Amino acid sequence: MTLKRKPHRKSRTGCSECKRRRIKCDEEKPRCTYCVRHGSPCVYPGTSPSATIGPTPNLSAPGHPSPLSQTSHAESHTEASEITPCFAHCARSPIPSGASFELKDLALLHHWTLVTSRSILNTPQLDHFWQTVLPEIAFQHSYVMHSLLSIAALHVTYLCPSNRREHLCDAAHHHSKALAGFREAINFIDPQNGDALFASATLIFFYAFLTFGKLYDGYGDDTSTKAHTSRILGAEWIPLVRGIELILHPVYEHVRAGPLRSLLGLGNWYELDPDAQPGPGDEDLLRLREIWNSDENAKVYDETLTLLRRTSVWMMQFQNMQGNQASERGYHRDWSGPFIWLFLVPDKYFVLQQQRQPSALILFAYFGALLQRLNGYWWMEGCGKSIVGVVDECLGPYWSSWLDWPKQVVGLG
Numbered sequence: 001m002t003l004k005r006k007p008h009r010k011s012r013t014g015c016s017e018c019k020r021r022r023i024k025c026d027e028e029k030p031r032c033t034y035c036v037r038h039g040s041p042c043v044y045p046g047t048s049p050s051a052t053i054g055p056t057p058n059l060s061a062p063g064h065p066s067p068l069s070q071t072s073h074a075e076s077h078t079e080a081s082e083i084t085p086c087f088a089h090c091a092r093s094p095i096p097s098g099a100s101f102e103l104k105d106l107a108l109l110h111h112w113t114l115v116t117s118r119s120i121l122n123t124p125q126l127d128h129f130w131q132t133v134l135p136e137i138a139f140q141h142s143y144v145m146h147s148l149l150s151i152a153a154l155h156v157t158y159l160c161p162s163n164r165r166e167h168l169c170d171a172a173h174h175h176s177k178a179l180a181g182f183r184e185a186i187n188f189i190d191p192q193n194g195d196a197l198f199a200s201a202t203l204i205f206f207y208a209f210l211t212f213g214k215l216y217d218g219y220g221d222d223t224s225t226k227a228h229t230s231r232i233l234g235a236e237w238i239p240l241v242r243g244i245e246l247i248l249h250p251v252y253e254h255v256r257a258g259p260l261r262s263l264l265g266l267g268n269w270y271e272l273d274p275d276a277q278p279g280p281g282d283e284d285l286l287r288l289r290e291i292w293n294s295d296e297n298a299k300v301y302d303e304t305l306t307l308l309r310r311t312s313v314w315m316m317q318f319q320n321m322q323g324n325q326a327s328e329r330g331y332h333r334d335w336s337g338p339f340i341w342l343f344l345v346p347d348k349y350f351v352l353q354q355q356r357q358p359s360a361l362i363l364f365a366y367f368g369a370l371l372q373r374l375n376g377y378w379w380m381e382g383c384g385k386s387i388v389g390v391v392d393e394c395l396g397p398y399w400s401s402w403l404d405w406p407k408q409v410v411g412l413g
Contacts, residue, residue, distance in 0.1 A: 016043045105149055108170070109135075112152040119155065119378060126331060133259050134199055141196035143181020147203035150174035154210055158378050168215070175207050186247050194251030195258045201244040202263065205339075206379070208237035214382035232390040233364070238350055241342055262331040269340060272313045279312030284405040285366060291402065292359045297352060301359050304349045308366060311337040315373055335380075338371055356394055362402050365391040369406035385410040 014025020015032050025032050027044075035042035117131035118124075138145035153171035157164055182200050185193050212232045230236075248255070256264055274282065285305060292301045318334040332340075352360035368387030374380040388406045395403070407413040 014044075016045070017041065101145075104170070105174075108149045108152040108156070108174075109145075111156060112148055116152045116155040121333075121335065122377070123333070129260075129263065129331070134203070136259075137196050137199045141181070141185070141193065141200070143178050143185060144196050144200045144203070146174040146178035146181065147200045147207070150178060150207050151203055151210075154207070154215060155378065157215055158381075164215075171207075175204070178204060178207075189247075189250050191251065191254040194254035195260055197251060198248055198255045198260055198263075201248055205241050205244055208240045209339075209383075210379055211237055212383060212386060214386065229390050229394065232386050233353065233356075233361075233394075234350075235354065238342070238354075242347070242350070245343055265332065266340065267332055269310070269314060272310050272317075274306070274309035274313050277313055279309065279316045281366075281369065281405055281409070282309060282312065285309055285312070288359075288362060288366070288402070291362065295359060297348065297357075297359070300346050300348045300352065301363065304345050304363055307341055307344055308363065308370070311341045311370055314340070315370065335374055335377065338367065338374070341367065341370075358395055358399055361391045361394055362399065365403055365406045369409040372410045385412065388412060 014027055015035060017035055018025035018032060021034075023034065025034065029044075031042035113131060113135065117134075118127050120130050121127065134144070134148060138148050150171045153167050153174060157167035157171065160167065178200060182197070182204060185197055185200075189197065212234065252264075255261065285308060288305060289302070292298045295301065315334040315337040349360060349363075353364055365388045368384040368391070371380060371384035371387065373384075375382070375384060388403065388410045389412060392400070392403050392407065392412070404413060
């Protein structure tokens with residue numbers, strides 16, 4: 001006797017996926033049990049598969065309609081699942097609508113996904129943060145999408161310098177939109193937008209850091225020596241970078257439990273001892289103490305110097321690591337060193353640096369020398385040399401001997 005396979009029960013009013021597989025759909029909304037179990041898109045007849053990317057609505061603002069008041073819960077989930085299967089798990093919240101992106105913006109998103117996201121770290125096991133996780137968040141919050149597109153436009157500028165001005169204008173446009181949305185979102189910080197705020201802050205920080213590289217040389221107001229010097233010394237980008245930590249502090253615990261948690265760990269940073277294991281040029285760094293021995297701000301400079309030496313050791317440790325050893329360190333690698341330094345340096349140091357005190361500027365030149373180690377990344381190219389060159393011009397020949405080492409490192413010696 002042979003056993004016959006029990007035929008599938010057909011579904012006449014169920015979702016498209018159950019109909020395709022000719023199985024009985026339990027017609028649960030917004031997604032049936034089968035689609036939930038198998039992670040499949042769940043679309044019911046009569047629902048629209050279209051999805052739009054738009055600004056994140058201010059749900060706390062008086063009189064602002066909730067997205068759920070404009071479309072059904074099932075339709076919102078359908079829109080999210082129709083973007084692409086890998087975004088199906090993001091369907092817990094509706095995709096905001098109301099604004100449109102142009103065709104060239106979609107081209108930038110395409111470039112981000114295939115090229116830019118894979119070029120930032122050049123580390124395949126970590127590229128998914130940039131290639132997948134950030135776009136997933138961007139599809140839920142338009143200001144994150146604008147941040148992402150601003151970086152993509154800068155990368156296109158780097159690759160296609162012949163249309164430099166046009167691409168920089170596109171980058172500035174998206175950066176402006178990103179800042180506007182970010183500033184609105186921080187007025188209503190809660191766990192629902194914590195990941196988006198952190199993602200956008202990371203990208204805004206990245207954009208700000210790129211503005212003192214050679215991509216922006218001679219662009220906009222940068223034609224004058226004064227404007228160029230101000231930009232390189234961080235009159236605008238340093239306060240922006242330093243302010244991000246304060247903005248994100250309320251959502252830190254939420255982010256630490258979410259998809260971006262790996263970006264928060266600092267590995268063995270606090271265990272490093274530059275006295276026990278000094279980095280390259282450490283003797284030159286230690287010699288700087290002679291400059292501020294009798295200065296009233298000596299304590300500030302000493303702390304800044306210690307952090308700079310630790311940054312050097314942090315970056316050095318990754319040069320001799322094998323692939324598996326580096327993976328055990330988590331997300332942060334040598335490229336994180338300068339950013340960690342920027343966040344941890346005392347506030348008073350940057351006040352002195354903006355006042356262009358000689359000791360503060362010399363320390364900043366040595367920071368530029370550390371950046372030179374990352375010159376192989378497109379987004380860091382020329383940054384270290386720009387800093388050292390501007391500091392040398394500001395200080396003049398009297399302090400020239402104190403800049404011999406950083407000038408040699410960046411190729412100005």
